[in-house]
Amino acid sequence: xxxxxxxxxxxxxxxxxxxxxxxxxxxxxxxxxxxxxxxxxxxxxxxxxxxxxxxxxxxxxxxxxxxxxxxxxxxxxxxxxxxxxxxxxxxxxxxxxxxxxxxxxxxxxxxxxxxxxxxxxxxxxxxxxxxxxxxxxxxxxxxxxxxxxxxxxxxxxxxxxxxxxxxxxxxxxxxxxxxxxxxxxxxxxxxxxxxxxxxxxxxxxxxxxxxxxxxxxxxxxxxxxxxxxxxxxxxxxxxxxxxxxxxxxxxxxxxxxxxxxxxxxxxxxxxxxxxxxxxxxxxxxxxxxxxxxxxxxxxxxxxxxxxxxxxxxxxxxxxxxxxxxxxxxx
Numbered sequence: 001x002x003x004x005x006x007x008x009x010x011x012x013x014x015x016x017x018x019x020x021x022x023x024x025x026x027x028x029x030x031x032x033x034x035x036x037x038x039x040x041x042x043x044x045x046x047x048x049x050x051x052x053x054x055x056x057x058x059x060x061x062x063x064x065x066x067x068x069x070x071x072x073x074x075x076x077x078x079x080x081x082x083x084x085x086x087x088x089x090x091x092x093x094x095x096x097x098x099x100x101x102x103x104x105x106x107x108x109x110x111x112x113x114x115x116x117x118x119x120x121x122x123x124x125x126x127x128x129x130x131x132x133x134x135x136x137x138x139x140x141x142x143x144x145x146x147x148x149x150x151x152x153x154x155x156x157x158x159x160x161x162x163x164x165x166x167x168x169x170x171x172x173x174x175x176x177x178x179x180x181x182x183x184x185x186x187x188x189x190x191x192x193x194x195x196x197x198x199x200x201x202x203x204x205x206x207x208x209x210x211x212x213x214x215x216x217x218x219x220x221x222x223x224x225x226x227x228x229x230x231x232x233x234x235x236x237x238x239x240x241x242x243x244x245x246x247x248x249x250x251x252x253x254x255x256x257x258x259x260x261x262x263x264x265x266x267x268x269x270x271x272x273x274x275x276x277x278x279x280x281x282x283x284x285x286x287x288x289x290x291x292x293x294x295x296x297x298x299x300x301x302x303x304x305x306x307x308x309x310x311x312x313x314x315x316x317x318x319x320x321x322x323x324x325x326x327x328x329x330x
Contacts (some may be wrong), residue, residue: 001025002037008241017294033097033098034095034096034097034098035094035095035096035097035100035103036093036094036095036096037093037094037096037106038087038091038092038094039091039092039093039094039095039105039106039107039110039221040090040091040092041090041092041110041111041112042090042111042112042239043089043090044086044089044110044111044112044138044140045089045136045138045139045140046069046084046086046110046111046140047064047066047068047069047086047091048136048138048139048308049110049111049139049140049141050064050069050071050084050104050142051064052242052254052304053071053142053144053146053150053254055153055156055165055166055169055170056162056163056165056166056167056169056170057166058166058167058170059166059169059170059173060170060173060174060177060186060187061073061149061173061177061180061186061187061188061189062186063184067084067085067086068083068084068086068258069084069185070081070082070083070084070179070186071186072145072180072182072186072187072188072191073146073148073149073188073189073263074146074148074149074188075098075099075101075102075144075145076101077099077100077101078098078099079098079099079178079180079181079188080096080097080098080099080145080180080181081095081096081097081098081181081182081184081186082094082095082096082097082102082109083095083096083184084109084110089138092110094106095182097181097182098180098181098182102145102248105145108142108143108144109142109144109145110140110142110157111140111141111142111257113142113143113257114140114141114142114143114257115141115302116136116137116138116139116141117137118259118298118301119133119249119259119295119298119301119302119305120133120134120137120241122294122295122298123295123302129277132305132309133302133305135309136304136305136308136309139261139305139308140257141253141257141258141259141300141301141304142161142257143255143256143257144255144257144310147225147251147255147256148189148192148225149189150251150254150255151219151224151225151251151255152169152172152189152195152216152219153165153169154247154251154254155167155212155215155216155219155242155247156169156208156216158211158212158215158242158246159211159212160212164207167207168206168207168208171206171207172189172190172209173187173189174187175206176190176194176195176198176202177189177190178190178292185305192220193220195216195220196217196221200213201207203216211242212242212244214241214278215240215241215242215243215247217283218240218242218243219240219243220239222236222240223236224236224237224239224240225251225255228259229256230252230256230258230261231244233248233251233252233255233256234248234252237251237264244265244315245263245264245265246263246264246266247263248266249261249262249263249264249300250263251259258300259297259298259299259300259301260297260298260299260300260301261300262288262289262292262299262300262303264285264288264289268312268313269288269303269313270283270284270285270287270288270322271283271313272306272307272311272313273288273291273292273303273306274287274288274291275311275313276311277291277308278291281313303324
């Protein structure tokens with residue numbers, strides 16, 4: 001089933017209780033295109049598949065609970081709000097407001113082009129790991145159109161703890177973003193042009209240091225996030241100042257759904273992988289890559305399975321600040 005129409009902005013009486021009746025838009029509101037679709041996809045654990053796209057629990061650009069996932073993002077034709085409500089493993093109720101051209105991307109957003117079962121034969125000789133992979137075989141790695149938002153969130157996680165990066169991201173949206181269409185009161189990240197116009201002192205007020213600011217400005221002045229696939233995104237991102245392997249591979253995995261992306265340079269990830277696969281408490285990037293090699297080209301998928309199953313690196317002694325790259329488990 002598919003329906004089409006218009007709605008007035010989510011700052012109307014429906015969400016704020018102000019501005020008039022249910023039938024007339026409040027003064028100053030604008031109409032946005034509205035499409036509702038019932039989508040049929042391969043069996044998918046949709047909410048688990050999208051969970052890692054949220055930049056912390058206070059992300060103002062995302063609403064997520066046990067029933068639905070809503071996200072606000074920019075598109076070439078304007079702001080968009082997308083709400084996905086799984087009715088079953090294969091039936092998704094979709095509400096799309098603002099940018100109708102996203103409709104053609106809905107199957108990919110729900111992971112229909114991804115095949116999570118490709119990891120199963122690579123683990124067949126390891127019974128315990130194979131059983132774990134089977135339990136998570138409906139978690140997909142979707143390719144999504146909110147690549148800009150993902151890229152900014154990942155850059156902010158460079159060299160700081162995740163909670164600090166998430167706080168900076170949330171404050172950025174609240175202080176400099178705009179209200180998204182839709183009924184959840186979501187906020188939009190400033191556009192690339194708007195974010196690029198912020199002065200340095202505005203970034204410092206958000207807790208963003210000069211090095212991450214420079215990386216952001218490098219991203220904002222490029223067309224890297226317009227790359228059509230993970231391979232070309234890697235090539236374009238690799239030319240940018242402040243973009244190393246962790247940042248590039250994290251974007252390839254989260255935004256483009258590359259199941260083989262491996263973010264090296266992470267403080268905790270090598271320890272997690274070695275502990276989960278070999279019972280070894282501490283490791284290095286080199287050892288981690290050797291442990292993951294048998295699972296190529298599904299290494300990122302395996303990492304997500306390990307995180308989803310609750311594995312973590314063993315901690316010793318006084319608590320250290322979390323590494324800058326814990327976005328994969330969020």
